[in-house]
Amino acid sequence: MIQLTGVSKSYGLGKVVQAVSGMNLQIGPAERVAVMGPSGSGKSTLLNLICGLDGPTAGSVKVDGMELSALSDDARTRLRREKIGMIFQTFNLLPTLTALENVAFPLRLQGLAKKDAEPRAASMLVRVGLKDRSSHRPDELSGGERQRVAIARALIFRPLLLLGDEPTGNLDSVSGEEILRLLDGLQHEYASTLLMVTHNSQAAGYCNRIITLHDGRIVKDERFDRAPATGR
Amino acid sequence: MMIPALWQISSRQWRAHRLRVLMTTLGIALGVAVFFAVRTANTALLDSLSLTVERLAGKSTLEVTSGETGFPEEVIDTVRATPGVELAEPVIEVIVHSAFADEGNLLILGVDTTGDQQLRQYEFDRSQTEIADPLTYLAQPNSLLLSRAFAERHGLRIGDRLPIFTAHGRKDFIVQGLFQPVGVGAVFGGNVAVMDVYSAQVVFDRGRSFDRIDLMNSRSVPVDELQRRLCARLPAGLETVRPQMRGQALENAVTAMRLGMLITSFIALLVGVYIIFNSFTIAVNQRWKEIGILRSLGVERRNVYAMFLGEALLMGVIGSISGIAGGFYLAAAASKVMGSIAASVYGVISTAVAPRLHPVTVLTSFALGVAASLIGAWFPARAASCLDPILALHNIESRQPESSLGWKRIAPGSALVLVASLLVHFSPSRVGMTLQLSYAAVILLGLTLLLPMLVQGSARLIHPVMDWAGGAEGGLAVDAMVRSPRRSSATVGALMVGLMFVFSTGAYIQSYKHMIGRWTHRMLNSDLVVATSTLLRSTSYHFSEDMGNRISALPEVKSVENVRFTFIPFQGDSAAVIAIEMDGFLARASDAIEGGSSRHVRELLPRGEGVLVSNNFSARWRCRVGGRVRLNAPTGVLDLPILGIVEDYRSDKGSIFMDRALYKKFWKDDAVDFVDVNLKPGEDATLVKRKIERLTSGSEHALVYTNAELRIWIGSLVDQFFLLNYMQLVVAVVVAVVGIVNTLIVSVMERSREFAIVRAVGGYCSQIRKMVLLEAVAISIVGVMVGALAAVFNIQFMSRTVSTVVAGYEVPFYFPWLLVLAALPAVAAVSLLAAWLPALRAMRMSVIEAIGYE
Known part of the structure; x- marks a missing residue:
């Protein structure tokens, strides 16, 4: 599903910061991978490289067999729209849309009419336990509820790849646990590949592979055999 | 396919920022309203001028004229003797000041009523089949026929007296008949009267001249052929034109005003562009994070671009429609303003015409409003589509500093400002107004690109x-x-x-x-000026030279100069002629002559062996000192050297200064538009002004200004x-x-x-x-x-x-x-x-x- 070969990414002109350095990584279909490491170790950069929001300085990034650097900006955007669901620490919901409209939005981007997209979004909201909150705007929802909406939005088009950037980073432990259970169950159901950047070992415990980064390099790559939706 | 989903985002944004959307749409609406109103009022003015010409011309197919100066009455015989002329009628057209304090000007048509009724429509009141007493009407030079509209405003009936200022002072005219406000009677808001052409010659001091001959061709001779025949037979100073050309001449007279209004309307549109630019720049800043989210969710750059341009398009459509609706009502006011300026500043008469919706004006205004909106949103939309999504998704602390000094902005910005400035400096005025107006827009565009750097x-x-x-x-x-x-x-x-x-x-x-x-x-440095009108000239009301003589006889007066200020046809357009007694003029105003040898000027100008031209005449017709001007006078062609250039702003068409004796000789016209009065040393101008006012009171419509008052005016x-x-x-x-x-x-x-x-x-x-x-x-x-x-x-x-x-x-x-x-x-x-x-x-x-x- 994901293949990184000799990927490096640096920033700046004078004082160069090496965010990712000569990274090789392969992630297979339906894997659940946690990426951990201290701040500045390159976790978010790795995520940005994989979803095509950023390009590598050197090396190759392939997603679903496609070499991202060979794709145009529009093609990378289309890849995100059709194959990659993203969940952010700060939720990044569209503030002017209701929960239902936020979830339906990716389908509408794919060309579905509102009347077709919104029933699917409504059933997705039921799946994440927000049946009664569908008409609320993000500022009327709690942090946990916002993240549920974000998960529903990420999964609405059954993405091959689900990327999470500290999905529980802004939540209390109870809400965080709920979100992780939900994510775990849905990921298993949809058979999406999950790649989640986290500082939280509780969150990492839901994955069957933990990659640890330091100074832009993989320093540990551990695999576990865990049943879905069970946690540690 | 993407657009419907993005419309949802746009519509919510509009709902959340109603005030900004309203102000932006209002900005476009304002620009379109001003543009539409000016265009509609312009069209209404032109319609009104053409309607006036049409009604005054009646059925005539050709006119013989000589600018504003008139021509000898013998010409009528030549015209009537020309094969192919079915009917030819002389006309004197005069705008007079009535002695009613609250009434505007009155247009008097001097015609041969019997023959003229075959040319023009006069609908007499049902109460009368013809003129009340034809014999009295023809015999008494103070008889006139009046429009019912004017008569009713002043309670005048047949047999009543109407006081009017003429070349011989205030005179009472007898109303001999009334006609209804249709045809000729509807011109000039109904302020129109008809009198016998030969009586008009006498009371308006036209000597044995006519202003115009209106004629009809016989069926066997086409108009063009007759026009050729008349041109061949008549002196060079006389023009034979279709009546529509007179409409064109009237349009030319108000060109400057129309251009000024048009420039104002373009500026209003430009301001609209800036309002949109401003509003969308704000919107992009406001929606920074939203753009990042959209990009991360798979919205392509071009669709972010399309989303902002789509919003601009919708605002442009709504703003343009509202602007056109508002502009239509504004047009009525603009039309009144333009009609009033046309009458007061240019002395152009018109017939009231209500502004109409012209499909071309509606479409042009709509298209310009939408285009202005899209142009204004172009750069902000582009900036939105180019936003780095990673940067946009981050919080404010992690945003990179803006690279305001990028060469991508500075280089084209500087180049645009430089190139357009050079064009402003070196481009000739004849390249066309639209192109020239675009220079200002290009400079503004360049400065907009440079704005962040300047800020x-x-x-x-x-x-x-x-x-x-x-x-x-x-x-x-x-x-x-x-x-x-x-x-x-x-x-x-x-x-x-x-x-x-x-x-x-x-x-x-x-x-x-x-x-x-x-x-x-x-x-204009004489001590006093005695004028026929506030504009120092009148197309119809003039003093006789006797006015100058009477003033000159006052003991306080050192000298007077009689001045004729009129317009003559010149190279397909017109030019002002200022005929002045040159000895007096040169004694007090030789400083104003900027080019040429002063010795030559002093020698040749008073002898009528050359002319001075104004600086704008020189620029307009590209002529310099030493060059020649060829003028077609009613009595022959004048070909004279230009002796000097003089600073003068009386006419936007440019002015030709010549000795009065020369003008009188070639134009057979001794009318006076104003008199320059120079006082003896130590005399009080205000006291002499009162004396002249007493001298002319009740007999002449004379406006007396001291030099200071003239400057204030x-x-x-x-x-x-x-x-x-x-x-x-x-x-x-x-x-x-x-x-x-x-x-x-x-x-x-x-x-x-x-x-x-x-x-x-x-x-x-x-x-x-x-x-x-x-x-x-x-x-x-x-x-x-x-x-x-x-x-x-x-x-x-x-x-x-x-x-x-x-x-x-x-x-x-x-x-x-x-x-x-x-x-x-x-x-x-x-x-x-x-x-x-x-x-x-x-x-x-x-x-x-x-x-x-x-």
């Missing part, structure tokens, strides 16, 4: 002052501008456009007034001419204020987290308020600086290009230092007022909410 540079320049005057908050306020020059650019841009118009218009008016002041000092005429520019200034100031309010509100919203952090680390509410208010002051100072810079280019454009296109002469460049200095506290005060609400909002912000603000 950053100016902010750095005022940093020490703000630091010193505003303390730490002052420094922080300016830092915000240096850090985010693009955000401040939106406000500064609005201020730049508004102040640019204020400064450049102010500079232009001041420079123009200074120029007119110099001209009046050099040219000319100053007020200039102010009247610049009325449109004052309206532009109001629009410009409104734009600037809307811009300031808009961007300051957004600026505070955008920086809520920044303010919250300041509060969290111990900043007082009052410090936040001070920061917001000081930023507003800093923006206003930078706005004045940038506005003054933009004004330099616009002053150059107005004084060279606009002035040459509209008036035919350049106005000297003048920079309005005092106006700029005066604007500084005024703009700062407006900015402070505009920032007051945003400052309160910033003070009341919840720190916890703002820090957690997503």
Whole structure:
């Protein structure tokens, strides 16, 4: 599903910061991978490289067999729209849309009419336990509820790849646990590949592979055999 | 496929920012309304002129004229003897002042009533089948037929007396018949009368001349053929034209006014472009994170671009439709203003025509409104589509500093300003008005590209002052501008456009007034002027030379100069002729002659062996001292050398100065439009003025001005001419204020987290308020600086290009230092007022909410 070969990414002109350095990584279909490491170790950069929001300085990034650097900006955007669901620490919901409209939005981007997209979004909201909150705007929802909406939005088009950037980073432990259970169950159901950047070992415990980064390099790559939706 | 989903985002944004959307749409609506109103009023004026010509011409297919000067009556015999002429009738057309205090002018047509009724429509009242007493009508030169509209306004009946000022003073006319307000009777708002042409010659001192001959061709001879035959038979100074050409001549007379109005309407549209630009720049800043989210969700750049342009398109459509609706009502007012200026400044008569919806004007206004909206949104939409999504998704702290000094902006911006400035300087006036107007737009576009750099540079320049005057908050306020020059650019841009118009218009008016002041000092420097009308000329009412003689006989008077100020056909257009007694003129105004040998001028000019031409005549017709002018007079062709160039602004067509004796000889016209009176040393001009007023009271319609009064009157005429520019200034100031309010509100919203952090680390509410208010002051100072810079280019454009296109002469460049200095506290005060609400909002912000603000 994901293949990184000799990927490096640096920033700046004078004082160069090496965010990712000569990274090789392969992630297979339906894997659940946690990426951990201290701040500045390159976790978010790795995520940005994989979803095509950023390009590598050197090396190759392939997603679903496609070499991202060979794709145009529009093609990378289309890849995100059709194959990659993203969940952010700060939720990044569209503030002017209701929960239902936020979830339906990716389908509408794919060309579905509102009347077709919104029933699917409504059933997705039921799946994440927000049946009664569908008409609320993000500022009327709690942090946990916002993240549920974000998960529903990420999964609405059954993405091959689900990327999470500290999905529980802004939540209390109870809400965080709920979100992780939900994510775990849905990921298993949809058979999406999950790649989640986290500082939280509780969150990492839901994955069957933990990659640890330091100074832009993989320093540990551990695999576990865990049943879905069970946690540690 | 993408658009419907994005419309949802757009519509919610519009709902959330109703005020901004409303102000933006209003901006476009205002521009379109002004453009539509001016175009519609322009068309209504032209319709009105053409209707007037049509009604006055009746069934005539050709006219024989000689400008405003008239021609000997024997010409009628030549015309009637020309094979192919079915009917030829002489006409004298006079606009007179009636002695009714509250009544406007009255158009009197001198015609041969019997023959003329075959040409023109006169519908007499049902109560009368014909003229009440035909014999009396013809026998008494003071008889006239009056329109019922005019008669009813003054309670006049058949047999009543109507007092009118004529060349021989005030005279009572007897109403011998009334006709209904149709055909000729509907011209000039019904202020029309008809009298016998030979009586008109006598009472209006036309000698044995006619103003015009209206004729019909016989069926066997086509109009063009007859026109050729008449041209071959008649002297060179006489023109044979179709009546429609007279409409064209009237249109030409009001060209300057129409151009001025058109330029105003384009400026209003340009202002609309800037409002849209300003609003969309704000929107992109406001929706920074939303754009990042959309991009991360798979919305392509082109669709982000399309989303913003789509919004602009919709605003343009709504604004244009509203503008057209509003403009239609505005057109009625604009039409009245233009009709009144046409009558008072240009002496052009018209028939009231209500503005109509012209499909072409509607479509043009709509298209221009939508185009203006799209042009205004183009750059902000592009900026939105180019946003780096990673950067956009981050919080404010992690945003990179803006690269305001990128060469991608500086190079094209500088190039556009430079190229357009060179074009303004070197481009000839004949390349066409549209092209010339686009130079100003290109300069503005270049300056817009350079704005962030200018904002950053100016902010750095005022940093020490703000630091010193505003303390730490002052420094922080300016830092915000240096850090985010693009955000401040939106406000500064609005201020730049508004102040640019204020400064450049102010500079232009001041420079123009200074120029007119110099001209009046050099040219109109006689002690008193006795004139037939406020415009120093009249197409119909003139003094006889006896007026000059009577004034000259006063013991206080040293000398008088009789002046004829009229228009003659010249090279397919027209030119003013100022026929003056040259000895007297040269004695008092030789300083005004700028080119040529003064010895030659003094020798040849009084002998009628050469002419002087005005500076705008020289520029318009590309002729210099030593060149020749060829004039077609009714009695023959005059080919004379140009002896000198003289500064004169009486006519936008350009003026030719010649000795009065020469004019009288070739034009057979001894009428006088005004008399220059020079007093003996020590005589009091005010006392002599009263004496002349007593001398002419009751007999002549004479306006007597002292030199000081004349200058004041000319100053007020200039102010009247610049009325449109004052309206532009109001629009410009409104734009600037809307811009300031808009961007300051957004600026505070955008920086809520920044303010919250300041509060969290111990900043007082009052410090936040001070920061917001000081930023507003800093923006206003930078706005004045940038506005003054933009004004330099616009002053150059107005004084060279606009002035040459509209008036035919350049106005000297003048920079309005005092106006700029005066604007500084005024703009700062407006900015402070505009920032007051945003400052309160910033003070009341919840720190916890703002820090957690997503």
